[in-house]
Amino acid sequence: MNCNTPTDVTFSFTGFAQRGGRTDHHADGWGIAFFEDRGLRHFVDHQPACESPVAELIRRYPIQSRNVIAHIRKATQGEVNLQNCHPFVRELWGRYWVFAHNGDLKDFRPRLHGNFHPVGNTDSEHAFCWLMQELAKSHAGVPSIEELTLTLRELAPQLASHGTFNFMLSNGQALWAHASTNLWYVERRHPFVTAQLSDEDLEIDFAQHTTPTDRVAVVVTTPLTTNETWTQFAPSELHVFVDGQRSVG
Template sequence: MCQLLGMNCNVPTDICFSFTGFQARGGLTDHHRDGWGIAFFEGRGVRVFLDPKPSVDSPVAELVRQYPIHSLNVIAHIRKATQGEVRLENTHPFQRELWGRYWIFAHNGNLKDFAPALSGRFRPVGCTDSELAFCHILDTLAQRFPDAPPTPAALFEVLAGLAGAIAAHGEFNFLLSNGERLFAHCATRLTYIVRQAPFADAHLNDQDVTVDFSELTTPADRVAVIATTPLTDNERWEAIPPGTLISFSQGAPEETAATGASAGAAEKVTERR
């Protein structure tokens, strides 16, 4: 399975520590060697780095690992190809514009018999099921809310329904962000941790690296990190139940909804936190 990594914070934060462990999963501690990518939101702009090479061998990944870009929302992906050749255009995360904001999307899984009708506003450049799903999500949002972006609650409700409907075609773990919130959907496996005061040491699973977050943070800082599997071995990570969509805002879970396995099973049970 592909590897997903996301970060949502209440103050701009760098992801160098988490990315150090994540990078190793692209050919060193795991067998995912079909490319990688990462996107950093900065204001209304986005820095996107993509490379079809394994992240463990990528000079671009080394640049990112040592470049302390500070961001409120980050999405990264290490690819194990299921649909689409190993090419730059098939490398996640994908980027599009909607309502005057950039959207970033990365997917882990495999969708079968998935052929949604698209209006033509959003079209895949590559040939992956992932990019097609992203275009379908944005196409649906644009048609549902043609004049202006919806409220956060309305947006979350539509995304929960879409996640359930698309998941009926297969495994649909994904991360999605518009720079304001980060949405995480678990179909099979996804975990997260919220780091806040009192901060402590953290040690990576995939590299022998430890950091003392108390030396790098203020008591008001809060950071949520989402990953396919836990990145550290001395912290408590929360497993997201399969069939669940969570929105993260200001470094913490904001809303949670059960999406079910199909459109008919999508439960609009929303919990405001």
């Protein structure tokens, strides 16, 4: 989720968490990270999201954030344990970077000669460390959002050629999302509608919880609501979301 004003994620997370073992088979752990300014709240748990006491906290406690990345895991590589749960976090140039991956990179372990090394043993964390290493080489300090987008558009295909590589990345200023196969986004803005969750019998009238200037973009692998207009990413597309909307350029 990427927004122009701090927004809580309790509605979307309620549906999303159901997929962690109840309405879907992604039951091998989960995680979520919320930026607050430059700071980060990072929660991971190797229990299924639908049963996790930490997920219950997130559902009940409206953490306000402008950039949120959440993930539910279906283990393809790496055991079910805490260090293999997404999203992963690293610091670069005095900023935290948060990454989550949906997909599977086969037999791909690029050499890590820089300062980023995986703690767990997933293909995803390895790919993230490689991305961070290459970003560190490409820029001397935090580049502009536009420059970062250009660099990521060069780097992503090098990973995506080895398998399925839907990913999201945020440094708290923007949300970058890359599709191999399945990625969708919705931009919520005035006039806000009543949305109906796909995974649970719950609806929300966003108009009651927003002001007319609010903008919220949500990017997912499968649409979360049944009555909103979700746009599918084309294969190999990388978009950047800033202030709650897709940034064109």
